[in-house]
Amino acid sequence: MSALDHYRILGVSPRSSLEEVRRRYRVLAMQYHPDRNPDDPEAAAYFRQVVEAFEAIQSAKTRKRPAPQNYRRPRFTDREGLFEEFFGISRASSPLQRSVGANFRYDLEIPFAGAIRGMVAEIRVDRPLDCQHCRGTGLAAGSGYQPCPDCQGRGRRFGGPGLLRYGPLCSRCGGRGKIVSRACQHCCGAGCQPVTREYRFRIPPGTEDGARLRINGEGGEGFQNGPPGNLEIVIHVAPHDFFTRVGNDIHCRIPVSFAEAALGGTIRIPTLEGYQTFHLPQGTQTGWVFRFPGVGANGDPHQPPGDQVNEVVVTTPQNLSPEQRALLEELARLERDQFGEAGYE
Ligand SMILES: [Zn+2]
Ligand SMILES: [Zn+2]
Numbered sequence: 001m002s003a004l005d006h007y008r009i010l011g012v013s014p015r016s017s018l019e020e021v022r023r024r025y026r027v028l029a030m031q032y033h034p035d036r037n038p039d040d041p042e043a044a045a046y047f048r049q050v051v052e053a054f055e056a057i058q059s060a061k062t063r064k065r066p067a068p069q070n071y072r073r074p075r076f077t078d079r080e081g082l083f084e085e086f087f088g089i090s091r092a093s094s095p096l097q098r099s100v101g102a103n104f105r106y107d108l109e110i111p112f113a114g115a116i117r118g119m120v121a122e123i124r125v126d127r128p129l130d131c132q133h134c135r136g137t138g139l140a141a142g143s144g145y146q147p148c149p150d151c152q153g154r155g156r157r158f159g160g161p162g163l164l165r166y167g168p169l170c171s172r173c174g175g176r177g178k179i180v181s182r183a184c185q186h187c188c189g190a191g192c193q194p195v196t197r198e199y200r201f202r203i204p205p206g207t208e209d210g211a212r213l214r215i216n217g218e219g220g221e222g223f224q225n226g227p228p229g230n231l232e233i234v235i236h237v238a239p240h241d242f243f244t245r246v247g248n249d250i251h252c253r254i255p256v257s258f259a260e261a262a263l264g265g266t267i268r269i270p271t272l273e274g275y276q277t278f279h280l281p282q283g284t285q286t287g288w289v290f291r292f293p294g295v296g297a298n299g300d301p302h303q304p305p306g307d308q309v310n311e312v313v314v315t316t317p318q319n320l321s322p323e324q325r326a327l328l329e330e331l332a333r334l335e336r337d338q339f340g341e342a343g344y345e
Contacts, residue, residue: 003060006053011318018061025054026242027255031315035268101229102220108233110203112240113272116250116297118205125199125231128192130221134184138191143182148173192221199231206248206299209237242270248297248306253313256280261314271295271308278310286314 007014012024028050030036037043106125114121130136139145147153151170155177169175183189199215212234219229243250254269264282268275269292276292289311296306317324 003056006056009049009053010057018058021054021057021061022241023253025050026253027313027315029054030255031257098224098226099222100226101222103229104219104231106231106233107236109236109238110207111238112243112245114203115207115209115235115237116205116245116272118207119203120200121203121233122198122200123233124196125218126194126196127218128220129195131184131187131191131193133186134191136191136221138180138184138187138189140180140182140184143180145178146181148177148179151177153177201233203235204299206297207235207237208245208299209235211235243272245297246309248299248303249309250296250306251309251311254310255313255315256284257315258317261285261312269310280312284312284314286312288312 004014007016010021010024010028012021016024029047032043032047032050034040034044034047037047104125104127106123108121108123110119110121131138134140148155148170150172151157155170155173155175157168157170170177173179180189184191187193197218199218201213201215203213212232215231215233217228218231221228237245243252245251250272252270254267256267260267260280261284262282264280264284266277267280269278270276271292273295276295278290289309292308292310294305295308298305317328320328
């Protein structure tokens with residue numbers, strides 16, 4: 001099946017955006033879902049085609065876009081820039097003083113429902129911790145430091161009276177003024193080794209995209225016995241195919257057939273807790289909104305939870321069977337008899 005066929009099945013232009021394709025797909029998938037068309041093999045076959053076509057278009061369209069590198073895959077960084085981002089200061093500005101460790105950042109993507117209802121997350125983080133063999137000194141057993149030959153132990157590139165006393169940091173010794181004479185073989189003199197830690201924590205209900213959680217003291221180790229930094233977890237909420245979130249409310253569009261809307265009847269509407277039956281009133285119009293109170297997000301325990309806001313979209317029938325066509329023609333004839341030929345006079 002060609003890519004064009006996929007678009008033809010969904011009835012959308014190949015130039016449509018993924019969002020447009022997705023909107024169309026939702027409408028069709030709801031309309032032809034086997035749950036709503038029991039014992040209708042044609043609907044079931046079409047439903048399968050619709051799903052296949054959408055998945056093919058979706059993967060083709062997302063493949064074309066350059067992937068945002070650190071969004072999908074949780075990534076772990078401890079760069080100076082992040083330290084500045086969190087504290088507004090640079091660790092490099094006063095490296096010789098006792099200072100707090102760097103904050104670590106972990107990007108975590110969670111499902112839409114997990115953000116609404118809350119969830120327990122587990123992550124693994126590689127933290128560089130002080131090497132246990134040399135206690136963070138970087139020294140081989142029985143060896144010591146020696147004065148840095150590049151800065152003669154001053155830690156700065158040049159020293160002197162007045163303004164020049166604080167020259168640029170010595171790059172060889174990192175400002176310490178001393179270097180390791182024989183390196184610890186476990187950490188190669190770096191003084192630290194990556195250690196994988198696992199964290200299990202609760203993501204509270206109603207968490208929003210971009211929210212940050214903090215685990216205190218689980219960042220980088222402090223310098224010169226300074227306190228450790230924190231582990232900051234940045235939450236990314238994955239978009240949902242059917243629901244969108246507006247504050248504490250959950251919005252969705254419910255396609256109903258022309259006949260259902262005109263006659264009214266019982267329909268099933270998906271919620272995050274499963275299907276809920278709903279009595280559609282006779283003469284329902286596109287744009288009518290029905291709320292399921294309290295089914296939305298419950299971010300603040302002192303506030304009532306949000307609602308599910310269901311907006312009705314009446315769909316016009318396509319690909320009529322001869323019998324359906326005959327019935328609609330009969331309906332059109334009755335309307336003409338009632339309102340006259342033009343219908344607008
Ligand atoms: Zn070591
Ligand atoms: Zn030096």
